[in-house]
Every structure is written in C-alpha cells, then in structure tokens.
Amino acid sequence: MLIYNVFGRYLGVKKTPEGWQVFRAEMTERKFSRLYDIIIPDDMTEAEIPGWLGDIFHESATELHPDVWRIE
Template sequence: MLIYNVFGRHLAVKKTSGGWQVFRADLAERKFSRLYDIIIPDEMTEDEIPGWLGDIFHEAASERHPDVRRVE
C-alpha cells in the first residue's frame, strides 16, 4: 500500500486486479477506510499518482501543507 500526505490528509492507494483503490489512512492506529468517490485511472503508474492526487485536492493546499508527498 502506498501512503501519501495529500496537503495534510493521509490517503493510501492500493493496486488490485480491479484497479487502483483509495483509502483514508489513520497512521496512528493503522486503520484504512475505503473511499469510493476518488477514482484513479487504471492505466496510471505509481509515479503519476502524486500529481493526480495534487490535481484533485489542490484546493486543500496551504502554506503548512503545500504539496503531495509519499510517506510510506
């Protein structure tokens, strides 16, 4: 599972045989809740995911959280 800090919010992304799945990530308790309203195209590569998440959530950018970074 790939875990990203998306402008201060932790999201996890997992590749499955059915495509990419996105989860809200609670890193303190290692709990993940599936998010069905965030779609990542099947043909997208792992390296393209931070840019995609940045495009979707760019309104959440702040001085404190200016970017999307992989944390795990």
C-alpha cells in the first residue's frame, strides 16, 4: 500500500485488479478504513497520484500542512 500525507491527513492507496482503492490510514496502529467516495482513475500512474490527491483536497492545505507527499 502507498501511504501519503495529504495536507496532514494520512491516506493509503492500493492498486487492485478492480482499480485504485483509497483508505483512511491511522498510522499509530496501522489500521486502514476503505473510503468509497474518493475515486482515482484506473489509468493514473503512481507518480500522478500525489497531484491528483492535491487537486481533490486543496481546500485542506494550511501553512502547517501545505503539500501532499508519499511517506511509504
């Protein structure tokens, strides 16, 4: 699973035969809950995902958390 810090919120992204799946990630206990309302296009590459998440969640950007980046 790919783990991203999305403006201070942790999201997991996993490629499956059905396409990309997105999860809310609780990193302390490594628990993941599937999020069905966030869609990543099937043809999107791994390198494009941070930009896509940044576009979706840009309203969540703050001075303390201004970016999206992969942490795992």
